[in-house]
Amino acid sequence: MTALRFEQVAGARGGRALFADVSFDLAPGDAALVSGPNGVGKSTLVRIAAGLLAGAAGAVTRVGDVALLTEAHALDPERRLGEALGFWVGNHRALPALDALGLGEMADAPVRILSTGQRRRAAIARILASDASIWLLDEPANGLDTGAVEVVETLIAGHRAAGGIALVATHQPITMIGATSIALGGRP
Amino acid sequence: MIPALILRDARRAYTGGGATLVVAFFLLVTTLFPFAIGPDTALLARVGGGVIWAAALLAALLPVERLVGPDLDAGVLDQLAVRGVSMAATAAAKMVAHWLAFAPPLMLATIVAAALLDLPVATLMTVEAGLAIGTPGLAALAVATGALVAGLRGAGAIAGLVMLPLAIPLLIFGAGAIEGGPSALKLLAAVSLMLAAGAPFVAGAAIRAGMD
Numbered sequence: 001m002t003a004l005r006f007e008q009v010a011g012a013r014g015g016r017a018l019f020a021d022v023s024f025d026l027a028p029g030d031a032a033l034v035s036g037p038n039g040v041g042k043s044t045l046v047r048i049a050a051g052l053l054a055g056a057a058g059a060v061t062r063v064g065d066v067a068l069l070t071e072a073h074a075l076d077p078e079r080r081l082g083e084a085l086g087f088w089v090g091n092h093r094a095l096p097a098l099d100a101l102g103l104g105e106m107a108d109a110p111v112r113i114l115s116t117g118q119r120r121r122a123a124i125a126r127i128l129a130s131d132a133s134i135w136l137l138d139e140p141a142n143g144l145d146t147g148a149v150e151v152v153e154t155l156i157a158g159h160r161a162a163g164g165i166a167l168v169a170t171h172q173p174i175t176m177i178g179a180t181s182i183a184l185g186g187r188p
Numbered sequence: 189m190i191p192a193l194i195l196r197d198a199r200r201a202y203t204g205g206g207a208t209l210v211v212a213f214f215l216l217v218t219t220l221f222p223f224a225i226g227p228d229t230a231l232l233a234r235v236g237g238g239v240i241w242a243a244a245l246l247a248a249l250l251p252v253e254r255l256v257g258p259d260l261d262a263g264v265l266d267q268l269a270v271r272g273v274s275m276a277a278t279a280a281a282k283m284v285a286h287w288l289a290f291a292p293p294l295m296l297a298t299i300v301a302a303a304l305l306d307l308p309v310a311t312l313m314t315v316e317a318g319l320a321i322g323t324p325g326l327a328a329l330a331v332a333t334g335a336l337v338a339g340l341r342g343a344g345a346i347a348g349l350v351m352l353p354l355a356i357p358l359l360i361f362g363a364g365a366i367e368g369g370p371s372a373l374k375l376l377a378a379v380s381l382m383l384a385a386g387a388p389f390v391a392g393a394a395i396r397a398g399m400d
Contacts, residue, residue, distance in 0.1 A: 050266075050269075050270050051269070051270070052266055052269055052270070052399055053399075053400060066270045067270070068266060068267065068270045070263050070266060071263070072261065072262050072263025072264075072266065073262070073263065074262050074263035074264045074266070074267045075262075076196070076200070078200070078203070078204065087192060087196060088267065126267075
């Protein structure tokens with residue numbers, strides 16, 4: 001069973017309240033789209049969902065393994081891309097995932113020479129190669145071209161069709177049919 | 189995940205030049221003393237063990253800033269946390285990796301330093317035994333300090349101020365073993381064990397605080 005539930009959750013960073021009373025309940029196949037301007041707490045909400053931060057109030061229930069995409073790609077710059085990704089997911093899973101994101105030919109290249117968009121796609125490949133049923137994606141479209149964004153949308157749709165959950169925080173347009181909309185913006 | 193993390197960190201230290209830097213720094217510091225003290229071999233032999241210990245302490249401090257901070261910035265610690273790896277376990281892995289990266293090369297370099305300082309073989313053996321016992325404590329202290337200063341401006345300088353006073357017991361018993369013998373080594377082992385056992389939890393808590 002996979003589930004992600006927020007019950008009247010409030011978020012704060014550095015003692016500053018960002019949002020309050022955020023509630024949603026995601027079941028297998030569901031998705032939520034967290035939107036709002038910069039600095040409103042989208043990343044904080046994702047980190048709370050991942051269990052990296054405690055909410056200032058409310059309760060979070062998480063059933064299932066989590067895969068997390070943040071601004072930091074967590075790939076060793078001096079290692080080859082395939083090895084760097086293999087550290088997290090195993091070499092046998094790294095290459096197919098890189099292929100799916102169009103980075104198969106870059107597997108032997110050092111991470112440090114990759115462009116911002118390529119590093120973003122490599123980080124998304126880590127999500128794809130994981131067994132996690134809950135995908136938490138913070139600004140997945142950052143640095144990606146239109147074609148790559150469509151690939152990400154397709155991957156999310158495939159994950160949901162397989163019974164997974166996706167929570168996506170973004171300030172850019174991204175298509176997720178039937179996703180719950182969570183608009184952050186007003187001060188709590 | 190933990191064995192992979194140890195291998196990754198140790199490999200990064202060796203391939204990234206960190207281990208070489210530690211050894212070079214250690215040898216440079218030990219080389220400075222004969223120049224400062226002069227060619228009095230009897231005096232050099234008497235103070236040489238302490239010189240090696242002080243140099244080892246400074247060399248262990250050298251990479252402190254790079255032990256935890258870069259992984260915090262790069263999101264590596266976030267990825268470990270969502271995989272259920274506790275930050276105390278992560279810190280313990282980093283301690284093992286740091287020890288692997290600096291202690292064996294340092295103990296080899298000690299042979300060279302002993303020759304430069306004209307240390308008797310018996311003293312060299314005692315120093316090597318002391319380093320084998322004390323360097324796990326130094327590694328633990330280095331990672332705990334690295335975790336405490338991760339993300340701070342001027343982390344390198346602050347790390348020295350935090351770590352050096354805490355390493356004084358290791359220095360006292362390590363250098364003291366040259367004249368104090370087995371009893372000093374036992375006390376050194378006790379301090380080293382205490383640091384190695386306690387530091388992962390201190391470092392883990394510091395990392396968690398840094399992730400907030």
